[in-house]
Amino acid sequence: MFHSKCCFWTTSAAGDQEEDGYSEPCAQCAAVDWGVSNEGQFFCKNCYNVTEKMREVTDEFTLYIKNSRISRIAKPMKTEKKCAREWMVCEGFQVVLKCQADALVSLGVCLQFKTEVLWNFWTRYLQNTRQAFVSNPISTVDQNSESESETESVVCSEYSFWNGAPSEAGEVKDSGSSTGGRSGSLDALSYSHRVDRKTYNVMTMPRTLALCYLALLWVREAITLADLLRLVKERHVPYLNIHDNFPEDMKLFGRDSLIFRVDSIPSYSTVHKEAVDLAQVMKLPAFPMVSQDCLLHPIPLTVRYLLESNLPDGLLVWVHKVIDEASMGDDSFLTFDPVKQKPALVCYDIQAAAVIIVTMKLLFKLDDRVEWTSSGKAASEKKKKVFNVERWYKVMQPAFERARQKMEREEARQLWKSHKPFITSLKDKSLVFKKRRVVNHLQHRFQKLTDSTPEQQCFTTTAFSSFHFHWGKEQGSDGPSLHQHRLHCTFKKKGVKRLTNRKYWHTVLSVCPPTCSNHFSEIEASLPRMYVWLLDLFSFLLGVSQAQVHKEVLNVERCLMERELLSVSKETPSPKKRTKKPRKI
Structure with missing residues (x-):
């Protein structure tokens, strides 16, 4: 048939x-x-x-070959999951640094930054802290140097940590591993105990950014610390939810969350301080010279911020004079030497903004009176394109508010939750995944009810720009450009040009001790509003607080005044000493 x-x-x-x-x-x-x-x-x-x-x-x-006569249905054999390998905490930070370096190279940083400088800094750090690349790593030294009772207590706490009993650390508990052995790093417990000890100089997540910044500074890339933190904030450089980038065979579990979980981006001052500390720990030699051809020099940086703030190009001449008078353009002043610790690591971007503010104070005083009077005189002149502070403020203020609101909206649209949730204990593992499923289901149902697609504008899909504003007559610009306007801030007296601002005001320039806190919040109410607004503008452009910009303004004024007082003391002749005639006896 x-x-x-x-x-x-x-x-x-x-x-x-x-x-x-x-x-x-x-x-x-x-x-x-x-x-x-x-x-x-x-x-x-x-x-x-x-x-x-x-x-x-x-x-x-x-x-x-499949038989047509099926006697029974056999379940397909499950493919074996890739087992988690044993790894140390320093390996996890190495993965973090690699991800950050790859992101910076993809943004245009030279390949030497990753393959030579950052890798050498990392190995040097591990050697100097005796975590790796040495014959007696710190973990072995600790076990040999501790007493028997201390070692036994560490072992007991580690055993209780992995077996679900109450541990001494208390915050994160682990009841074992789903893979039959330890999940997560091997030394997470001892590492978390060493975090509070300054003598060990252990790596932390903010220190990864500090290490990247030191490497960028060494290769003299045109990325300031403010730029680096902005790249992190806009998700161009991985930092938040960094465990999403870990390989599958490196399982993060339990106490690892205390080390690698970050809920916020560190502040400018925190990363700057960590960079100084790391440079001293690594005992780095003097960095390459920051000369005028380097984009970290105050002259090219001030050009960048003058363009950003829509100020006239003629202001650059006065900015150069302030830099020269304060001796802030010298290579010895700008180049960082960790061994001598003098000079200290300069905040190049904040310093450039502070120089512009000091120059504005020299020309327009910014005392809520003189700048508006000069604006009225400039408006009354028949000559066109004369810089007017009042007009500049009216152009900048709405663009400033729009940029700030746009940044707040973009931050609100960010997905702060990670794709891979941290499992702090096996007891809570099912609960964590259940919450994740409920959240995803609610989001899906809400999208169906509203008949809309989620607006998740991810920063990584857009190209990075170091500028917040775009000035000009083109469509989509933030306002008219004032770069070509000329300054009208001098007058002639007896054939000599003099500034219209005859008196320069400044706050107390005395240096406070290191233990003293910042006094900006105390004096902010008494400062002129135009000066405070200018601080607010540059603090937004740099992503720092107004207090930090004001502190750097005081540093520039100290350098300027000390140089002025020194020149005056040299010009003033010292009085002649009178010699007494011997008395006649």
């Missing part, structure tokens, strides 16, 4: 005639000419009749 399913049959030399062990004549045509189908059934090549006889399989390959 002919069956239509025989169209997929194939013949083989091993399945011909009597060699197959089946020599019965065909019941349809009495021929003995058999073939074997893919299903293992014999069929007649003459009339294509199919028999119920199955071929007895002897070779290993045909053992896997």
Whole structure:
């Protein structure tokens, strides 16, 4: 009997005639000419009749051919999951640094930054802290130096940590691993105990950014610390939810969350301080010179911020004079030397903004009176394109508010939750995944009810720009450009040019001790509003607080005043000493 399913049959030399062990004549045509189908059934090549006889399989390959007669359904064998390998905390930070370096290289940083400088800094740090690349790493030294009771307590706390009993650390508990062994890093417990000890200088997440900043500074890339933190904030450089980038064989669990979980971006001052500390720990030599051809020099940086703040190009001449008078353009002043610690690591971006503010104070005083008076005089002149502080403020203020609101909206649209949730204990593992499923389900249902797609504008999909504003007449610009306007801030007296601002005001320039806190909040109410607004503008551009910009303004004023007082003392002749005549006896 002919069956239509025989169209997929194939013949083989091993399945011909009597060699197959089946020599019965065909019941349809009495021929003995058999073939074997893919299903293992014999069929007649003459009339294509199919028999119920199955071929007895002897070779290993045909053992896997599906039998048409199914006796039972076997469950498919599950593929073995990739087992988690044993790893140390320093390896985890190495993965973090690699991800950050790859992101910076993809943004245009030279490859030397990753392959040579950052790698050498990392190995130097591990050697100097005796965590790796040494014959006696710090973990072995600690175990040998501790007493028996201390070692026993550490072992007991580690055992209780991995087996769910109450541990001494208390915050994160672990009841074992789903893979049958330890999950997470091997030294997370001892590492978290060493975090509070300053002598160990352990790596932390903010220190990864500090290490990247030191490497960028070494290769003299045009990325300031404010730029680096902005790249992190806009998700161009991985930092938040960094464990999403970890490889599958490095399982983060339990106490690892205390080390690698970050809920916020560190402040400018925190990363700057960590960079100084790391440079001293690594005992780095003096950094390459920050000369005028380097984009970290105050002159090119001030050009950048003048363009950003829509100030006239003529202001650059006065900015150069302030830099020269304060001796802030010298290579010795700008180049960082961790060994000598003098000079200290300069905040290049904040310093450039502070120089512009000091220059504005020199020209327009910014005391809520003189700048508006000069604006009225500039407006009354017949000459066109004269810089007017009042007009500049009216152009900048709405653009400033729009940029701030845009940044707040983009931050609100960010997905702060990670794709891979941190499991702090096996007891809570099912609860964590259940919450994640409920959240995803609610989001999906809400999208269906509102009939809308989620507006998740991710920063990583857009190109990074170091500028917040775009000035000009083009469509989409933030306002008209004032770069070509000329300054009207001098007058001639007896043939000599003098500034219209005859008096320069400043707050107390005395240096406070290191333990003293910042006094900006105390004096902010008494400062002129125009000056505070200018601080607010540059603090927004740099992503720092107004207090930090004001502190750097005071540093520039100290350098300027000390140089001025020094020149005055040199010009003033010292009084001649009177010699007393000996008394006549």
